[in-house]
Amino acid sequence: MTASPEGARRRRRGAELEGALLDAAWDELVEAGYAKLTMESVAARAGTGIAVLYRRWANKDRLVLAALEHYRNGHPVDVPDTGSLRGDLLAALTGMGEARAGFFAIVAATAFSGLLAGTGLTPAQVREEILGDKRTARIRTIYERAHDRGEIDLAWLPPAVLAMPFDLVRHDLLMDFEPVRAGRIKSIVDDLFLPLVRRYGEDAAG
Numbered sequence: 001m002t003a004s005p006e007g008a009r010r011r012r013r014g015a016e017l018e019g020a021l022l023d024a025a026w027d028e029l030v031e032a033g034y035a036k037l038t039m040e041s042v043a044a045r046a047g048t049g050i051a052v053l054y055r056r057w058a059n060k061d062r063l064v065l066a067a068l069e070h071y072r073n074g075h076p077v078d079v080p081d082t083g084s085l086r087g088d089l090l091a092a093l094t095g096m097g098e099a100r101a102g103f104f105a106i107v108a109a110t111a112f113s114g115l116l117a118g119t120g121l122t123p124a125q126v127r128e129e130i131l132g133d134k135r136t137a138r139i140r141t142i143y144e145r146a147h148d149r150g151e152i153d154l155a156w157l158p159p160a161v162l163a164m165p166f167d168l169v170r171h172d173l174l175m176d177f178e179p180v181r182a183g184r185i186k187s188i189v190d191d192l193f194l195p196l197v198r199r200y201g202e203d204a205a206g
Helices: 014-032 039-046 050-054 060-074 085-119 123-149 159-176 182-205
Strands: none
Touching: 014 039, 014 050, 014 060, 014 085, 039 050, 039 060, 060 085, 060 123, 085 123, 085 159, 085 182, 123 159, 159 182
């Protein structure tokens, strides 16, 4: 049997097909932007029919949210293990800033180009859909190591305090769309977070 003029294209199924569709949606989002992205344009880029998309996502907004989450999950930021809480935080926040600047620029452009209005979600809800539990689990790893080393006592530290360094870096990324400066990261860790952690430790000891 002879192959077709275009070659015998291997049929994609399951997770492979879904990944290809989400990759196509991400590429379309980056190149064309949210406003010009359509289910038809994504299907054409992925080399498939539009019905394949609608079987998985009800509309453009759900597809875009899935594409953002897919890209983030496919490009994880390393969780450092430097041997100290300060070193881990400096490395983690630096790596986050370098790896996520472009991603947050796309997220912000997408949100304010119509995604929020289209989904009816708040910015916090969009963040939760894209980041979800994976974000919390990765942050928790850093603090659990510090707890095991005796640097902090997690029983006394509120979740808001533990999230603060990462929330501040995300804020800077959303405001500036570029990697966070080293001096700013050092200030977040040394001037804000660590003194607050020490204060909670002193209160617990007292």
